[in-house]
Amino acid sequence: MAVRELICISCPLGCPLRVETDGAGKVTAVTGNTCKRGEAYGRKEVTAPTRTVTSTVLVAGGQSPVVSVRTKGDVPKDSIFAVMAVIRETEVPAPVALGDVLAENIAGTGVDLIATCTVGKREE
């Protein structure tokens, strides 16, 4: 049996959660929560935590040197640095429009990387 202590972020209450798992990694108990959302958060954080990754990608010939990006959906938490490695090597030509897919299935997560702002072409 293993125990993880977490702070719930589902609301401003910030309940201190205690999540117990058995030898196989299966959640056996969540305590300390004051609502159902807390239990769900505790289970997910311990079994399959996910995050949205936001960053910037280089733009060639753009009105600004970088374009802000995010993963279109959540990716597994342990793939964050693999996603960042791809982001750092990506460079796209201007123009870029908000919502454009800049990398498909990034780092094998099944999630696309999209632009979160628009960067026009630099006028020569």
Added chain:
Amino acid sequence: MSIERDIVIIGGGPAGLAAAIAAREAGVEDILILEREKELGGILNQCIHNGFGLHTFKEELTGPEYAARYVERVRELAIPYRLSTTVVDLRREGDSTIVTSVSKADGLTEIQAKAVILAMGCRERPRGALNIPGTRPAGIFSAGTAQRLVNLEGWMPGRRVVILGSGDIGLIMARRMTLEGAKVLCVAELMPYSGGLKRNIVQCLDDYGIPLRLSHTVVDIQGKERVEGVTIAKVGEDLKPIPGTEEQFDCDTLLLSVGLLPENELSKQAGVELSPVTGGPKVSETLETGVPGVFACGNVLHVHDLVDYVSEEAAAAGRNAARLVLEGAPAAGKPIPLIPSGAVRYTVPSTLDPARMEGDVIIRFRVGRNLRKAAVTVSAGGRELLRRKRPVMAPGEMEQIALKKEWLTGGETEITLDAREEGEET
């Protein structure tokens, strides 16, 4: 050049955009937004992280995406705006307000406005306001400056980082610098609690194993040309460093995230009275300042933690300014002062005039300490108008309540807004 406009909005960030949209939707055609940057959107453009708009759009957007929704609406409504335009003077003349702006494209312009909406936002408290000892090398940045360098200009300010202050921008930058390959050694916070949102502490520090040292401050900065190290120490209850608790970090960068200050230089020029607590204008229930026809909203009024509430507040300011332009000043009764009590530090607005109230008025406020099992009460003349339970309240999270017109008789001499823990003495 001299022109006239019904409503001039100073600032094209989230507050200015929402105010402009609301004023146009309320029927005012003649609006002008003045923005000093090259683009609309304000600080949202550099806030590339997600978590914006949960309240307004029921989805998690990044800052630029949230801004884009308002910019798009401004374009749909064909609301005029001027970019790269700085307002240099604001003054009252007769029944109108004169806004003087300057830009490369239009030169000096004097705009006579029936109503002005202040939406200039806030700025970061700089190092000079902190009295940190040590040398003055390169490598010390406010967290927002670092955010701009990384997210808009594509530069990394450093590789080994200590952050002083656990405000939200500092927490966000701890994660951002880590993702870009820097090592964030610790975040030191003077107070025994963080001023940042809990989700940011969990997702920006805990996720990356970055230590948060509460009740710690920077006592020395080493390095002559560039930062070479930073010493932090524990502070006592008097917030003074305790000798013998020093800890040294080898680093090349120190980020400061030590609070935001509403940017009110223009407001002061116009004679707007400011609150010593918020640093923003004192406003009535219509969000009008003490100077007739001058309204305020967003971070220039008081620093917010969620942009959704900035948009809501700014929309109210826009509607109220539109009402002034279209219907003239409403018949005023007697403004009743709102008095903060218990743990409540301030309220926005700071006065209420029941004669002018239309339906509910939202009162926004902050507490000065952490409370558990708290009650928020509003009372006037010994009468309790409202009581709300709050399981927890924190200085970093803005609170709000709605006050109904029918609860007030107009005869009140003052209204008290109180927050305290259960069983705490009055």
